[in-house]
Structure formats: C-alpha cells, structure tokens
Amino acid sequence: MTMRFLVCFLLAAALFPAWPLHAAQLRLECPEVIGIGLPFVVRVESDEPMDKLLVEWGGKKLQVPGAGERSVEFLLGSDVLKSRPGSQTLRVTRLGLSPLAVETYILVEKRDFPEQRLTVPPDMATPPAAVQERIAAENALVRETLARVSPVSHLSLPLIRPVPGGVSSAYGLRRFFNDLERNPHRGLDLEAGLGDPVRAAAAGQVVLAADHYYGGRSVFIDHGLGVYSVYMHLDEFKVGQGAMVEAGQIIGLAGKTGRVTGPHLHLGLYVLDLAVDPSALFFKTGQ
Ligand SMILES: [Zn+2]
Known part of the structure; x- marks a missing residue:
C-alpha cells in the first residue's frame, strides 16, 4: 500500500489556550492526502498516559480507549458513495483531567473508477x-x-x-x-x-x-x-x-x-x- 504518512507536530493549545504549551503535547501521525475510499491508520502520541480519546472525522465521533498508553492507533476512512472529495478536518481530543485537542486536515482525493x-x-x-x-x-x-x-x-x-x-x-x-x-x-x-x-x-x-x-x-x-x-x-x-x-x-x-x-x-x-x-x-x- 502506498499511503503517504505525514507526521503532524501539533502543539495543542486550541481548547485551553491558557494551558502552558510545554506542559502537554499531543501528536498525530496520519496521511496528508488519501484517495477516496481508502482506509488509513491514525497514530496518536501523547506525552502522558492516555485514558480516552475523542476522535471527530467526517461528521462522526469515535471514542478510543487509551488504556494508559502513550501511543494509540485506530482506523479511519472515506466512502466512494457517501464521502465527497476535498479537505476534511481530523480532530483528536485527549479526555481526562487536562483535556487537550489537536486538529489537522486530510485531503480526500478524487479517484476515477471504471x-x-x-x-x-x-x-x-x-x-x-x-x-x-x-x-x-x-x-x-x-x-x-x-x-x-x-x-x-x-x-x-x-x-x-x-x-x-x-x-x-x-x-x-x-x-x-x-x-x-x-x-x-x-x-x-x-x-x-x-x-x-x-x-x-x-x-x-x-x-x-x-x-x-x-x-x-x-x-x-x-x-x-x-x-x-x-x-x-x-x-x-x-x-x-x-x-x-x-x-x-x-x-x-x-x-x-x-x-x-x-x-x-x-x-x-x-x-x-x-x-x-x-x-x-x-x-x-x-x-
Ligand atoms: Zn461485490
């Protein structure tokens, strides 16, 4: 599979701008561009153990258990019938005592099907x-x-x-x-x-x-x-x-x-x- 992965270093202060930047970090690893209909793996890395993540993608919400780990992977994708090509927001929030959110954009690219x-x-x-x-x-x-x-x-x-x-x-x-x-x-x-x-x-x-x-x-x-x-x-x-x-x-x-x-x-x-x-x-x- 030829998925291109981009490491998105996103220091997250979007939700709690008053939170000191160096105190908490969340990093997303995901494709920058993906053909419509193709599934892809998202990897989330955190500087502290994760309890639970809230993932928002394509109008859907998903809760992913963190199990106390600092790194978690899950699958996302788009649908040849239900999705539209274009830039889509992926937002991941680390839930818990010090919630933190990161956001990136993934370009869902049009493909021609026979x-x-x-x-x-x-x-x-x-x-x-x-x-x-x-x-x-x-x-x-x-x-x-x-x-x-x-x-x-x-x-x-x-x-x-x-x-x-x-x-x-x-x-x-x-x-x-x-x-x-x-x-x-x-x-x-x-x-x-x-x-x-x-x-x-x-x-x-x-x-x-x-x-x-x-x-x-x-x-x-x-x-x-x-x-x-x-x-x-x-x-x-x-x-x-x-x-x-x-x-x-x-x-x-x-x-x-x-x-x-x-x-x-x-x-x-x-x-x-x-x-x-x-x-x-x-x-x-x-x-
Ligand atoms: Zn069939």
Missing part, C-alpha cells in the same frame, strides 16, 4: 414491489448494525485474505445492472468456488448472520471501534450470531446467494459506517 456492466435477472436489477418492504427492513437492520461502535478493538493488521482467489471486481466500480446505473461497488469481489471455506479477515464478534435479498447469506463481524467486515453471497454459515471468532477462522462457505452472476465472495469493510476498500489492508504499509 464502469462495470452486469446482466442479472430483471427482478434483481429492479426489485418487484413485493420485496421492497423486505429490502427496506434489511437495509435498516444493516444501517443499525454498522452504526454501533463497540469500545474495544479486536482488529489486527494486515487483514487476513478470506479466500485465496484473486480480485474479480475492485472497490469503487461504477455499476450498471442491465444498463441501469446503481450504487458503486462498495466492497471487493474475490474469486471463490461454491463451497470454498471463507475465513474471518480479523478477530471479532459475529453480530449479524442473515439471508438478505441482495447480499444473500451474509455475515457481519464487529472488530470494535466502528470497524466491521462483511462477507456476502455465502452458501452456508459456519458461525452463529453472537459468536466470537479468531482471525482466519472459517465463518462460512462461499456461494452464489443474493444478487450475483456466479459464485464469489463479496467482502465489505466498514469504518464508522463508511464503506472502505478492504484490499488496501491486505498488505503491510509500504509494501
């Missing part, structure tokens, strides 16, 4: 009225699930590739189903045969395992701090809702349930309800 034209059965391109209610209920459940932020992180990077197959459809493709433009592809399609084992990309808790109209049999894993991975079109579940899973554990078998043209795995990765490109986290930074 078109993809797919042919599916007509009721998958334009669902019949009879299933609209079902789709709305499933969307509401997914939104509610992805909006929850668990306070403990189980995430470890790089992610484990859930299936060995190559990428058949990249993140961000502009999608036309039967010549009708639909939402861009907000995940990654990986080649997989019917019945191939699918592994958890990282440790976490299975918070949803359900059969959805578009996603087919889908598993949602909560990795904590607003990070979720999602596995769609499964033939079979190998874990139940509520189960804790290890990184690399088999969670299901690949299939072709839902809106598909053949068996494959759709892998989604969400950060604070923003769909980011999972492929950026398969490899260590700099590789």
Whole structure:
C-alpha cells in the first residue's frame, strides 16, 4: 500500500489556550492526502498516559480507549458513495483531567473508477414491489448494525485474505445492472468456488448472520471501534450470531446467494459506517 504518512507536530493549545504549551503535547501521525475510499491508520502520541480519546472525522465521533498508553492507533476512512472529495478536518481530543485537542486536515482525493456492466435477472436489477418492504427492513437492520461502535478493538493488521482467489471486481466500480446505473461497488469481489471455506479477515464478534435479498447469506463481524467486515453471497454459515471468532477462522462457505452472476465472495469493510476498500489492508504499509 502506498499511503503517504505525514507526521503532524501539533502543539495543542486550541481548547485551553491558557494551558502552558510545554506542559502537554499531543501528536498525530496520519496521511496528508488519501484517495477516496481508502482506509488509513491514525497514530496518536501523547506525552502522558492516555485514558480516552475523542476522535471527530467526517461528521462522526469515535471514542478510543487509551488504556494508559502513550501511543494509540485506530482506523479511519472515506466512502466512494457517501464521502465527497476535498479537505476534511481530523480532530483528536485527549479526555481526562487536562483535556487537550489537536486538529489537522486530510485531503480526500478524487479517484476515477471504471464502469462495470452486469446482466442479472430483471427482478434483481429492479426489485418487484413485493420485496421492497423486505429490502427496506434489511437495509435498516444493516444501517443499525454498522452504526454501533463497540469500545474495544479486536482488529489486527494486515487483514487476513478470506479466500485465496484473486480480485474479480475492485472497490469503487461504477455499476450498471442491465444498463441501469446503481450504487458503486462498495466492497471487493474475490474469486471463490461454491463451497470454498471463507475465513474471518480479523478477530471479532459475529453480530449479524442473515439471508438478505441482495447480499444473500451474509455475515457481519464487529472488530470494535466502528470497524466491521462483511462477507456476502455465502452458501452456508459456519458461525452463529453472537459468536466470537479468531482471525482466519472459517465463518462460512462461499456461494452464489443474493444478487450475483456466479459464485464469489463479496467482502465489505466498514469504518464508522463508511464503506472502505478492504484490499488496501491486505498488505503491510509500504509494501
Ligand atoms: Zn461485490
């Protein structure tokens, strides 16, 4: 991944200008420019042990436990559908007896994504009225699930590739189903045969395992701090809702349930309800 990191030395006196500058320091390490849809790691370093951080990014708030450490990392990102290119503010506040805030700007850069034209059965391109209610209920459940932020992180990077197959459809493709433009592809399609084992990309808790109209049999894993991975079109579940899973554990078998043209795995990765490109986290930074 070719993320450019900038060390932003920001002496923080914004919140409490009367506070002596030398008494407290907070430093952010984050990319200066990042392509839209790409996830990125933010590292916060503090001159004193941190209890809790409040992170503000893209209109969302996230509380990150400091666990008494002087350095903390967490994941953020933007979404090809929901985010807009341009300069965005990242604000981090160290909460506690002597609260302190630092702010920096990250340029979310426009990227051009190719078109993809797919042919599916007509009721998958334009669902019949009879299933609209079902789709709305499933969307509401997914939104509610992805909006929850668990306070403990189980995430470890790089992610484990859930299936060995190559990428058949990249993140961000502009999608036309039967010549009708639909939402861009907000995940990654990986080649997989019917019945191939699918592994958890990282440790976490299975918070949803359900059969959805578009996603087919889908598993949602909560990795904590607003990070979720999602596995769609499964033939079979190998874990139940509520189960804790290890990184690399088999969670299901690949299939072709839902809106598909053949068996494959759709892998989604969400950060604070923003769909980011999972492929950026398969490899260590700099590789
Ligand atoms: Zn897909």
